[in-house]
């Protein structure tokens with residue numbers, strides 16, 4: 001066993017871990033960032049899913065846009081298998097989680113974590129979800145987050161998303177329903193707005209010309225590559241308007257690593273962390289144990305972690321002055337439970353998943369022609385998710401572009417209410433509900449380009465019964481596997497139904513002639529509150545029961561932030577936590593972003 | 597990708613009945629549809645079997661979950677051909693530990709999944725809920741499931757949704773809650789893969805850096821892409837209109853690309869050339885109200901995703917899993933099917 005000392009070791013280089021690493025490194029602390037998955041777009045791992053490659057990287061010069069272009073092909077099937085939470089080795093399947101109801105959790109592994117497949121939507125929490133709902137400690141408020149939100153939004157270039165045909169269609173429907181445009185960042189009212197996205201806007205060259213008679217002309221004739229690419233024809237910067245967010249979006253091709261349009265934490269944060277000169281990233285390292293010193297009386301103190309190399313199986317341990325858990329909302333509690341840390345009844349409990357659903361509209365070509373000037377809605381064009389509907393107290397809706405495979409999967413593949421033929425929706429606002437297969441499926445998919453899916457995202461509330469535990473006796477190479485349990489409450493179901501109805505009305509008012517509701521089984525893409533502030537960690541996100549052990553991922557959020565996409569809040573809180581760590585244990589907090 | 601060479605090898609070792617079941621699933625979920633060809637055009641006729649996707653579905657099932665330190669094993673998957681009227685499929689499990697130990701391996705689930713399908717088919721027939729006569733000649737070496745007509749195959753899967761299939765006599769006693777996952781996975785995966793780029797790979801089992809991919813096969817665009825009119829993997833699109841805004845809002849600025857009448861109370865919206873920005877507004881949450889129930893209780897009937905796990909704290913669910921025979925595929929694959937503990 002080798003022994004290395006660091007000021008801080010962070011477990012997980014996903015959405016939030018790198019944010020903490022960046023700030024701590026910036027404050028002069030020596031940080032080791034351990035990541036279970038591979039490092040894409042890094043010259044030290046030319047074939048990150050085929051061979052072990054190097055051990056660590058700490059030099060931003062290792063980052064390579066060209067390698068990322070090669071590895072992130074944006075082919076749906078290939079990228080889903082590549083990125084979903086599992087070992088780097090392409091010959092091995094996903095790491096198993098148990099979900100006794102027919103639900104699934106969707107997370108990714110690799111430097112960047114689930115932001116590698118996220119759609120870049122960066123709204124803030126609803127203020128009321130923090131200040132009025134009962135889940136957050138009284139000593140913490142939305143206002144505490146504001147300076148950190150501002151810093152993260154600035155770092156990640158968060159900006160209003162552009163309009164293509166599919167957004168225009170949705171906005172028309174929302175207007176026709178009588179809703180108003182919201183231009184606020186701190187949202188307290190019902191209404192619709194463009195998504196605030198951590199994605200750079202499209203190049204002016206990609207603009208569709210609208211002639212005086214309303215006729216549209218698409219005149220761009222280049223190859224969508226970046227100016228720094230010698231093969232670029234009519235080069236462009238920013239988002240190229242292919243809906244490839246879920247499949248890794250490395251566009252524009254030919255761009256240097258840091259100039260990719262979608263600001264995943266790998267693109268937008270990791271280079272900044274490396275530039276501090278104090279952060280070392282160690283991919284392919286799955287942490288299996290948090291080491292503590294129990295000799296001090298009182299709380300045990302975290303002293304380091306043990307991890308396993310996912311290629312060689314070798315184990316190593318590292319020691320540090322402080323340990324930060326940022327392994328995501330499933331693995332962070334699992335790690336706590338498998339490390340035999342003190343019992344706290346809320347570890348793993350109170351999980352919220354934004355209890356989602358999918359509602360899809362279909363249009364006749366002539367209706368589209370009249371509304372958006374062409375016979376298709378084209379879900380393959382634009383930013384993947386660029387339009388939203390806010391409904392504080394209930395949740396939100398967002399349009400969802402995608403390629404055809406993901407559209408089939410999301411819209412028709414799974415349902416909690418069985419096949420369409422087992423359901424009778426005559427009384428319901430939607431025209432069909434359930435899973436589709438057979439000739440009907442093919443008929444619907446033949447209208448893929450005339451369809452627009454809307455994702456229902458529910459403000460589900462933390463309930464103690466829901467969450468993560470470990471299943472003793474059911475182990476993989478990293479110990480007992482996580483078991484996930486989710487049963488929504490009456491209120492959660494009512495909120496989801498309300499949103500599905502609102503989505504249906506908007507789509508119908510946008511001219512859709514058929515609306516299909518999936519009634520999805522519990523599909524956890526936004527996951528939070530499994531190590532909640534006020535329950536497991538204090539307002540600095542340090543564990544109540546273990547000193548020098550912090551949580552800096554979405555587990556620490558005390559609820560589902562009201563329904564808005566959670567990453568802006570998770571990252572902003574992680575940024576704040578880094579400052580609290582520096583202040584509490586290292587006495588090196590200079591130029592604080594927020595007050596303590 | 598978990599379509600590893602090893603998984604592919606074992607897929608080839610899979611018994612003919614299991615393979616027939618996978619063909620039958622694919623054929624029901626994405627069938628050939630001459631009736632659509634009349635309506636929508638000839639490209640809409642072929643289905644999943646026409647592009648040979650069944651073996652891949654099987655290989656994916658066998659490599660979707662990683663399993664560490666597992667012995668290689670093969671399960672003979674013969675379901676007793678005579679389905680007895682009580683609807684209980686007789687299952688013979690045959691164990692064979694292979695000579696080779698592979699330290700990195702994936703859980704082999706195809707046989708179990710196929711047997712669950714057969715049990716569902718047997719149940720459908722026992723209830724007399726089938727609309728068509730079963731025909732054992734539909735698929736070579738097909739079992740009960742494969743003998744059903746296409747709509748009846750979907751009906752059989754839907755019995756699994758309702759957890760109405762007696763599966764306790766299946767290997768490891770595959771219980772209802774696991775069985776309910778089968779239609780979700782089989783249908784969702786089949787659809788997701790069919791409508792993806794799958795057909796375009798020369799050999800998807802190659803390592804990613806050596807995989808050859810093309811958007812055409814024999815000079816024609818991929819079958820599912822022709823059927824969806826999906827233009828293929830694109831690097832970008834010339835589809836930018838502008839930014840949504842109103843004259844009153846901070847969003848949207850500059851020239852107007854398109855103006856709307858607008859039905860909201862606010863100013864009529866427009867698509868502007870320039871972005872504008874969001875406002876970092878003052879906010880007041882004083883008026884916040886909860887429109888819906890906040891008690892946290894699930895509905896009396898358990899609600900849409902309760903299933904038999906019901907309302908439980910995570911520990912209870914774990915207890916349940918431990919006592920409850922199986923409902924875990926990995927555990928079952930390891931111990932129950934093999935009847936042996938894995939040595940580590």
Ligand SMILES: Cc1cc2nc3c(=O)[nH]c(=O)nc-3n(C[C@H](O)[C@H](O)[C@H](O)COP(=O)(O)OP(=O)(O)OC[C@H]3O[C@@H](n4cnc5c(N)ncnc54)[C@H](O)[C@@H]3O)c2cc1C
Nearest residue numbers: 012014015016036113114119120121287331554565566567
């Ligand atoms: C398809 C999809 C689209 C989404 N779109 C959006 C969106 O538009 N906006 C938004 O706000 N959110 C979105 N989300 C959710 C968002 O991606 C997550 O909320 C966010 O990434 C969570 O950050 P995290 O740091 O908590 O966890 P993660 O990003 O999941 O990071 C955890 C990291 O820890 C690593 N890890 C796990 N266990 C260990 C271990 N034991 N040792 C070492 N490393 C470990 C993992 O490999 C991973 O890299 C989306 C999610 C999905 C699935």
